[in-house]
Each structure stands twice: as C-alpha cells, then as structure tokens.
Amino acid sequence: MTFRQQVRAFTKERLPADIRDKVMSGRPLQRDDHMHWQDILAAKGWIAGFWPKQFGGCDWSPAQSYIFQEETTRAGAPWLLPFGVNYVGPVIYTYGSEEQKARHLPGIVSNEVFWCQGYSEPGAGSDLAKLSTRAERDGDSYVVNGAKIWTSMAHWADWIFALVRTDPKVKPQRGISFLLIDLKSPGVSIRPIRSIEGAHHLNQVFFDNVRVPAENLVGEENAGWTYAKFLLGHERVLSAEIGKAKRMLDRLRAVMAERHLDEDPHFRTQLNKLETDLLALEWTTLRMLDAVMDGSAPGFEASILKLRGSTIVQSIAECTVDALGPQAIAYDVARLEAETNDPAAEALRNMGIVSEFLFQRAPTIWGGSNEIQRNIIAKHALGLG
Amino acid sequence: MKLNLTDEQTMLAQSVARLVADNSDRTGPNGGAEAHHDPDGWRQIAELGWLSAGVSESAGGFGGSREMAVVIEGAASTPLAGRLTPVFMALNMLEESGGAPDLLAEIMAGQKLACGLLPEMASNLEVRRTGSDIRLSGRFPAVAMGDAAEVVVLALDDITVLIDADADGIGKHGFRAMDGTTQVDLALSEMAVRPEMILASGDPARTVQDRARLCHAATMTAECTGLCKSLFDATLTYVKQREQFGQPIGRFQALQHRLADMFIALEEIRSLALATARAAEEGNAQSRPLSQAVTGSIDRALHIAKEAIQLHGGVGMTDDLPLGAGLRRIKMLQVMLGGGETHRQTLLSASG
Numbered sequence: 001m002t003f004r005q006q007v008r009a010f011t012k013e014r015l016p017a018d019i020r021d022k023v024m025s026g027r028p029l030q031r032d033d034h035m036h037w038q039d040i041l042a043a044k045g046w047i048a049g050f051w052p053k054q055f056g057g058c059d060w061s062p063a064q065s066y067i068f069q070e071e072t073t074r075a076g077a078p079w080l081l082p083f084g085v086n087y088v089g090p091v092i093y094t095y096g097s098e099e100q101k102a103r104h105l106p107g108i109v110s111n112e113v114f115w116c117q118g119y120s121e122p123g124a125g126s127d128l129a130k131l132s133t134r135a136e137r138d139g140d141s142y143v144v145n146g147a148k149i150w151t152s153m154a155h156w157a158d159w160i161f162a163l164v165r166t167d168p169k170v171k172p173q174r175g176i177s178f179l180l181i182d183l184k185s186p187g188v189s190i191r192p193i194r195s196i197e198g199a200h201h202l203n204q205v206f207f208d209n210v211r212v213p214a215e216n217l218v219g220e221e222n223a224g225w226t227y228a229k230f231l232l233g234h235e236r237v238l239s240a241e242i243g244k245a246k247r248m249l250d251r252l253r254a255v256m257a258e259r260h261l262d263e264d265p266h267f268r269t270q271l272n273k274l275e276t277d278l279l280a281l282e283w284t285t286l287r288m289l290d291a292v293m294d295g296s297a298p299g300f301e302a303s304i305l306k307l308r309g310s311t312i313v314q315s316i317a318e319c320t321v322d323a324l325g326p327q328a329i330a331y332d333v334a335r336l337e338a339e340t341n342d343p344a345a346e347a348l349r350n351m352g353i354v355s356e357f358l359f360q361r362a363p364t365i366w367g368g369s370n371e372i373q374r375n376i377i378a379k380h381a382l383g384l385g
Numbered sequence: 386m387k388l389n390l391t392d393e394q395t396m397l398a399q400s401v402a403r404l405v406a407d408n409s410d411r412t413g414p415n416g417g418a419e420a421h422h423d424p425d426g427w428r429q430i431a432e433l434g435w436l437s438a439g440v441s442e443s444a445g446g447f448g449g450s451r452e453m454a455v456v457i458e459g460a461a462s463t464p465l466a467g468r469l470t471p472v473f474m475a476l477n478m479l480e481e482s483g484g485a486p487d488l489l490a491e492i493m494a495g496q497k498l499a500c501g502l503l504p505e506m507a508s509n510l511e512v513r514r515t516g517s518d519i520r521l522s523g524r525f526p527a528v529a530m531g532d533a534a535e536v537v538v539l540a541l542d543d544i545t546v547l548i549d550a551d552a553d554g555i556g557k558h559g560f561r562a563m564d565g566t567t568q569v570d571l572a573l574s575e576m577a578v579r580p581e582m583i584l585a586s587g588d589p590a591r592t593v594q595d596r597a598r599l600c601h602a603a604t605m606t607a608e609c610t611g612l613c614k615s616l617f618d619a620t621l622t623y624v625k626q627r628e629q630f631g632q633p634i635g636r637f638q639a640l641q642h643r644l645a646d647m648f649i650a651l652e653e654i655r656s657l658a659l660a661t662a663r664a665a666e667e668g669n670a671q672s673r674p675l676s677q678a679v680t681g682s683i684d685r686a687l688h689i690a691k692e693a694i695q696l697h698g699g700v701g702m703t704d705d706l707p708l709g710a711g712l713r714r715i716k717m718l719q720v721m722l723g724g725g726e727t728h729r730q731t732l733l734s735a736s737g
Contacts, residue, residue, distance in 0.1 A: 265733065268732075268733050269733065272677065272680075272729075272732045272733065275673075275677055276677040276678075276680060276681040276684075277681070279657065279660060279674055279677050279678065279681065280653035280656050280657050280681055280685075281653075281656075282656075283656035283657065283659055283660045284652055284653055284655075284656040286388060286656075287388050287655070287656055287659065290388040290389060291389075294389070296389075304649050304652060307649065308649060308653070371642070373645075374641065374642040374645040374646070375638070375641070375642075375645075377645040377648060377649070378638075378641035378642070378644060378645050381645075381648060382621055382641075382644055382645070382648060383625070384621075384624070384625070384635040384636070384641050384644065385636070
C-alpha cells in the first residue's frame, strides 16, 4: 500500500462519523472534537509525523506531510491544530535545552498538552516586532506584564509560547525572547473575543506580574525573533490546504446540484474559476514541494501558497453561500453549537455553510496578512525594498 | 516525481535563448520580415533540432511534451512560437498515427512544412459521407503557417486526414493578423478525402486527436509562460529604474503589491503549463483540467500583459517596446478558434 492509500484507509476507518459530519458541514468544532481525533492520531503515532524519530515523529518527508494533510482533510478530518506540533515543537527540538525537550515534546506527541500561540498584541499586529509585553528578569524567573490578542484557542490551552520584550533599549527585533508560559500561573487571565460567525475561538490573554521560571526561556535571551521566523517556515508547504479546498468544492457542487444550479451559467463560471484556481495552486504546491525536497526552495514559497490558498478557500466558502441563496438566511449560533449531530438536518448544514463563510474571512488576515505576504514577495522575491 | 528540468532540457532551453537573443532585432512587434515564412531561419532551427523536440526517439526525434514546451517557451517572445505550434501539432499527429514516416522525417529536417489542425479550429466543419465517398467542407479562419504549409494534417473524431495544401477544393486567403503574423483563412469546399489520405481511423484516430489536443494545449500554456516571463521581467526592471517623486516607483507599496500579484500569476501559469505538459506526457486527455489549464493560463497572461503596459505608463503604449506585441499575441490566443474562449465554452457547456 502506498503512503497515500494508508492514510486514506486509516482516515476512513478511524475518523468518527460525528466529527466528520461537523467538519463536512462547516460547523464549529469543540475542544473534545479536536482532542478526540488527535488522540486517535497520537495512538497511531501520526500526530507529529514530520518530526525526527528521536522526538516521537516518523521522519516524514515534506511530500508525505502534504499527502497526510490532503487525505485527512479531504475526508473530513478536523484541522490538526498546529500550535504544538507545527509551531512550538520544532522550535523546542531545534533550539531548546535538553530539559525542555524532555519536558515538553512528549506531551505534544501524546496529545496531552494543548498549546496556544502568543504573538499579536493590541499595538503590534502586522508590525509584530513592536510588541511590548515585557519580561523582566528577577532572580531565577521572569516577571511578565502585558497582553496578547487574537490568541486562538487560549481558553482550551494548557500552555502558551509567547514573544516577549526582554530588552526595550535596542532595535525592536533584537530585544525579543521566546518564552514558554504555563497558563495556570497566577496572574494570567483570559477574556473571550466572539468573532463574526458568533463562535468563540479567539481570546485576549493578559499577564499581570506573572512569574515564569527562567528555565522556560527557549534558546538565548533576545534571540526570539530568529526562532519566530524559523517557526513560520515550518508550515510553508502545508499552508495551501489543498485537501480542505477540495472538500469545500465537493460541497459547493453538491449544493449547486441540490439547488438546480449546476447548469446555471453564472454558477458554472464561478465553479470553473475556482476549480482552475485550485488546479494552479495544487501544481504550484507540487512544484514548491519538489524544490523544498531538493534544497532549491527560494524561501518565499510560503507567501505564495498562503496568499493564494487563503483566497481560494475564502471564495469557495462565499460561493457556497451564494448557491444556497435565501436558504442561507436562517442563522442561529446557539442552535448551531447546541444541537446534536444529524447529518440529515439541512437547516444545520446550511448554518454551517454560513458559519464557514464568515470564519473564512480570517485566513487572509491571520498568519501574516495577505498584504504582509505581498510585502514579503516584493522584498525577497522581487528585490523591491 | 521530478518536476524541474533535466540537464538536457536546460541545455535545449539555453540553445533556444541564444538563437532568440541573436535574432532579437528581427522580432519587432509588427512582425517585419517575420510576417512571412523565412526558409533560411527555418532550416537553422531544424538544424538546431528544435523541430525534433516534440517527437519521441522511436520516431526519429529526441523529445516529448516537456522538450516541445521548452522550445515554445523560449521562442515565445518572437513570432516563431506561433509558427512552431501548427508544425508541432502536425508532427505529433503524424507520429501518433504512424502513417507517414518519410513525411515526418522531412518535416523534422525542415525540408517540408506541415500544419496540424483540429475540428474546433474550424467553423461549420462538415464531413459528408456517401457510401465510401467522403467530402470535407468548412472554414479554418486563422491558420498560422497556412501561407507556407505544403501539407495539412487534420485530426477528426474518427479519421486522421493528410491533405495536400494545393489540393482541389481548398481555398486560401492570407491576411495580416493582430499579432503581426500572416494567417491564412483556409476554406474546404467539398474536398474529396481519398483512401490514401486517411492516416488513421476509428479508435487510433481518436488517439491522434487526443494527442493533438494535448499538444495544442501544451504549446499555448508554454507560450503564455515564455511571453509572461519577459513581460514581467521588463516591468520589474522598469519600476526599479523609473524615478518619480524623487525615488524609483518600485518603492511605492501600491505598485509593489501589483507586481507581487503579477509574480504569483506568472508562477501559476508555470504550474498550469507544467500540469499540461505532464498530461501530454502521460497521454491523459481528460478534458476539464486541460481546458482549465488553457483558460487559466491565458486569463492570467492577459492580466500580466495589461498590468505590464499600465505600470510602464506612457512608454507602455509605444510600439518600441514588446509589451503591446505581448498583449496582441495573448489576446489572439484567447479569441482564436481552438484557443482560450473555445476551451471556456467547452467547460461551460459540458455537463458534470
């Protein structure tokens, strides 16, 4: 069996039907949904497949990671939360101390520790280097004061990895450190932010004289910006989410057929454009994957894939709502979250589609907004400074 | 899966680039001397092996779809690209049919000129059968190389026909086209198809037609790649040099973002061209992705060509720069029969 066939068979057999139905209809997932699927992956040893074997991974190549993501998401598996596996884990095994590796990596591989990411602040979004959450050394600990914002899933998380300012007197990028903070520490408070689809996944996280042991500093003090940039490289070939786009296109075709729009010239034109965009994105991803694997990757491929991937998924989500037409009007967040799964419940499915349309406004903003990605391409690929 | 060029393909690309650079004075936007067929130039490219690039080794060539795409991409900023396409199509059709090996060899050697055609390039094409008598009528309103081609290979659904360009029942009318080349309006009226003209029939003829279609799609996407690369490079160079408001205009974010989008469009054209060349290599004539790759490339190429002119400002409007020539050629790829809009109609009309 090829790797693709293995992943496909495993997902088909093990992905719980209730979770798949929620994902397929675009309805918001709860912590348990994510954790249940991730426990299944952890038991198989596939949660951190691309990690080196010595840290609990399977040494997957970029191509295998891509296939894994494409196959699982297309089949309706939840988004594998990246905060531990894709973000902080690789930073710890690349730059962390032996003690940090021993303490933090097993919890990620076993899916027991839930991480979140503390980057953006109210005053530092696209201009992230201007972040002002302070960490001052006091004996063998840091005292952290400040606030992070747009912190996805912080209310479900056990730990946060945060960029903090340890030296306010130097060039902004030079005074940042990478700190691991236990969210149960006294002085941490989390306030929910409801987003436009009505769900709660975003938060504001406040630090009020939070004492963090100095041993939780990753790498060197004031070198955090380097680790933050390294972290971004780890999601590059995965940022296009081809499997998810294919899944969403399947649903758009189903809704078009249901609504007798499959012969409608406007919707056929739209569908064609989206399919063409996805074809281009898929082959761009394959080309970039090829380049990453033979070491000739130019380095800005992440920006192209992020920019196009986010836009395409966003457009598919909107087109699906357009195809629903007046059936998209009924939208009740409380019902969407409370009611049990019933894949036959068309009203709930439709609300899921609306929810996804609203939520998909986020990917063009997060992870470095698409405007920032254009800046990166202009500067690094085109030499326009 | 290896997607980058092999060493041999890279050498071929370099050889094409050298010849194009050596002849850059002859590639003016209005075609100039290139408006008509240039036998000496043609023999030169035959000697360099370009014409063998689309034919496999077993049939006396040295290449395949990727090699053919490399040649077209490299020649894209010259009128040669448009002239090579019908010849590559004819070569692909002849090789697939196995019908006329001597003719194939003569075309590869540059001694004979042939032009490959598909039914979607015609209006009102009609095949009338009375017993064993077959007659062809219809019009191919814009045939590149039609002025010079000695034979035409036509891939119909169930027969592949080899036609002498001077046969009875063929009318030819040459005209100057939007891209500066000479095109021929080729009319068939009750032209008799004699048995010896049929190179393949039934399933083999369908295979020939599939291959011709793949070849055509691969040449169009490769031409978009090459054209857009030069349009984009010229624009990038220009915004770094041109100063307004006391600085190079490339420092302005509004323009940087447009260049970033052009760059992405170019990368996506490359991806679609690769997808098409791959499909051609594998003989996978699945029509939806193929038509999407063609329309997707041409739509993106049009965007790049128009942005290139806009970002050059007034200079972009002058015929001294190759920008207008690029726009004209891409627009022609879009509107010609068998081109972008034909593929779009296929996509919109096919069910499923």
